Amino acid sequence: MSSNSLTSAGASGRTGDKVFSGFALGAGALILLVLFSVATFLVVQAAPTFVANPSEVAGGEGFWKYILPLVLGTVIAAAIALLIATPVSVGVALFISHFAPRRLAQGFGYIIDLLAAIPSVVYGAWGVAFLAPAMAPGYQWLADNAGWFPLFAGPASATGKTILTAGIVLAVMVIPIVTSLSREIFLQTPKLHEEAALALGATRWEMIRMAVFPFGRPGVVSAIMLGLGRALGETMAVALVLSSGPLIASLIRSGNQTIAAEIALNFPEATGLSLSTLIAAGLVLFVITLAVNMLARWIVGRHKEFSGAN
Amino acid sequence: MATATTTIARKRSALTRGQLPSYAPWAVVAAAVILAAAIMALVGFNALGWGVLSAVLFTIGLVTWSAAAEGSRKAKDKLATCLVVGSFLIAVLPLVSVVWIVLVNGLPGLVTPGFLGTSMNGISGLQDNTSVNTGSRVLGGIYHSLMGTLLITLWATVISVPIGLLTSVYLVEYGNDRALARAIRFFVDVMTGIPSIVAGLFAAALFAAISGPGTKTGFVAAVALSVLMIPVVVRSSEEMLKIVPNELREAAYALGVRKWRTILKVVIPTAISGIASGVTLAIARVIGETAPILVTAGFATKINMDVFSGWMSSLPTFIYTQILNPTSPANPGPSVQRAWAAALVLIIMVMLLNLGARLVARFFAPKTGR
């Protein structure tokens, strides 16, 4: 085939293709490597905690006794945040996508996006400087009037630096994120479905229930899960706002602690075994957020075929 | 309708029968506000309570009236509208409050001479006590933190953008649906969910293994931020590369252009505005991260321009430490003032980055006039 004039040229030009695709592949592989090493390094550095004499680990009763209250504290704070943020976010997203005048809607959407970008440390500072003192009288009132209920058992924190305040700060942080994602999804509702509902004589609310919610449900669920991931892993707002302590049921007393805040507060002074313990705590947090993200993906994947999105 | 052929006598349209009159909401508002004021006057007046009570009374009033006059379907619609608008107001209140508090508390510190240009070097409780006692201006500033934030973010960007962009190129142009590409997509998703403090722990653990425990430098922080930034860059760039029409790639291939040149000279330039805006948003996201820097770069009060050695300060950690451990525990005022001013600077930076991302997306978009 030496007579084929097409083979003569160009062999050199292929090098560029090979090098470039090699780089692209290398970058992708590097990400896998990084993630793999995140897991490995965390496990290796955390390992001493698991094998150490339980009495030497912080708290004196072994790692699991140490981490359990932190996990519960993390879950409580995130749960409070989501209980508040979910209805509000869906409402705000609906307001922007279907209720507000069109001209204003874009501006509102933009403002929400900006608020989603405000650093968490600022929300934390706001929480400790403004929200906590503002909530303190409310907590006092709750303790006086609803103290028989375990969640509101007194004595109320005089500073307002409680897990409930932390949860509210987390909610305020999470609202813009969930809103922003949900709004995108609501806006993608097929116009045809909406118009079909309106043409049947549905009121606006009925149209939203018939067309917008069924279409947006999986997307909104995944947005909420993302918000949950943020709330679980959020460090600064909690570290600044919460006056931490042992696990207690009351939401209006000082006490409770989250994993992320525990790490941030104790890391600067940690060495040796206590460092390992904190890293192990980070590992636990990683596993929890990973599980939440997987759950979100699973929900979205399961509902995809019914959503009419494709 | 001046040209209508028959003149219809003015009467109430059959189409509006059974509807609340157009003044109904206003009437209910007025009633609710007055009633709420009256109730508040009895139990002790405060503005927030008055507003909330008015809104609740308005909702009850309007929905009840609507249920009586228009039936339950319309009433439900009105209720939903009230709840949706109400949730918007509920969400806006704290958010406005955040911005307002930062502005009010941050401005005095920001306009203090030397705040942006000096560091905290040599500022101790002594100086703060003096400035509180004598009323002189608060000394010390954020220059070291500002530089730290800029350098750490710059390095994070330098690490993340090539890796992120090349990965997205791999995913869109080479990977298609291969197992490796699917694995990368999946793990990038996983990475998006890594809590920022865990990213910080990872970088700290990594460098502890490389150069001994307790290694804290700006570069370690940059690596930690990269772990958070890379997935954001990959996801946004992937989206942008995906929307480049296949026709353009085919046009280039049909001209005998090699794939890598097609990608570099046709695909990426077409998507560059979106990519740049995505990168800017990613920067805006990590520039405010506190936790990873806290565990990787430590705290510093001096100017340190070397990311490879020594502790480094940053705006978020500066805010955090100034609030949590005031320079003068007896007189936290000056520290708090500095913290709020730093928060204001940080917010302004983030807002500018967000605005910049929008402008980039708008002005560098290829002119499509099809």
Next chain:
Amino acid sequence: MSKRIDVKDLNVYYGKFLAVEGVNINIDARSVTAFIGPSGCGKSTFLRTLNRMHEVLPGARVEGEVLLDGDNLYAQGVDPVTVRSQIGMVFQRPNPFPTMSIRDNVLAGVKLNNRRISKSDADALVEKSLQGANLWNEVKDRLNKPGSGLSGGQQQRLCIARAIAVQPDVILMDEPCSALDPISTLAVEDLINELKENYTVVIVTHNMQQAARVSDKTAFFNIAGAGKPGKLIEYADTQTIFSNPSVKATEDYVSGRFG
């Protein structure tokens, strides 16, 4: 310039699915050949195999030979990039590069390959190519404006100018007028008539009048049914195909009695 194409026993697969089966066709240099046939019969797929553009589609592969003046495109060691620089292609929808000016669009084939070209040579090439595409007079005053600002027909002629600027031997056109209005279509058809002075042109079209107007020879492709491979049914002078076809299916199709 201008070479002939001979196809021997060509099969095209998408993965395991046989899309086009057993095509044998000889296309003369300096002629216009039209491929006609119903949608999904594989004529566009087949056209793409003539410059190996099908390889861009995932899973597409080919058996058989395509000879460009005797050289097999699918021989060992042939780089598809070399093939494509000798066999250009124009697509269904005009696709000028949106980031480039009109001038840069014409020079794209040269510039993207990083070949050095002096400014005067470049100017000459731009003018020659745009004149070759009947577009010079319309755009010579705005060569530095974006190409996407032109009308659809102008954009398509810009794409043709871009294709001829790399001086190919063959130009493949995949339904080049299907996204254009009648006036632009006419301009492109006129251009095709002129192009055959210098190039071998192969055009896929759904429009039978267009095939009759522009082509010297016509190939009719058909498909036996869904899931079956497309086949070349009849290939002859355009006159013969439209006035006196030898196969019943061809006659049905060109007279509009198809399916």
